Amino acid sequence: MQQVKKGDTVKVHYHGRLEDGTTFDSSQGREPLEFEVGSGMVIAGFDEGVTGMQVGEKKTIHIPASEAYGPVQQEMIMEFPKNRFPADLTPEVGMQLNMSNGQGQNFPVVIVEVRDDVVVLDANHPLAGKDLIFDLELVEISGGSPLIIMP
CATH class of the missing domain: 2.40.10.330 (Thrombin, subunit H)
Structure with a gap:
């Protein structure tokens, strides 16, 4: 099975919550989030969290504030x-x-x-200084090179 790597375009369903369980964002009822891994389109911890996932895989990732929106300034x-x-x-x-x-x-x-x-x-980002938890489900991988190349 193909695994997510830097440069791939992926589609991910997610549920983002704080440590106290409060939901701050979710793709439920919407199209999955589409982005290129490693391009800076999402926070660093989210990029790292999807790397290595396979289509259909679900997992929960914990992102410290330093890899999310940084500390409160x-x-x-x-x-x-x-x-x-x-x-x-x-x-x-x-x-x-x-x-x-x-x-x-x-x-x-x-x-x-x-x-x-x-x-x-x-003027800080509303999630600055907060550790984030995301429940992820990888829906699709596109772009990137296939693992097996046919002659």
């Missing part, structure tokens, strides 16, 4: 003056917003604290 948590928010917006903890860096690039932030005069925003 304190410099990505910032205070923003409350009076700079639009007048019709009432900031609330958990609210997701998009900010601009002044050079035309937008990035998502989450409000983590609201004080009298400032709002504390977190």
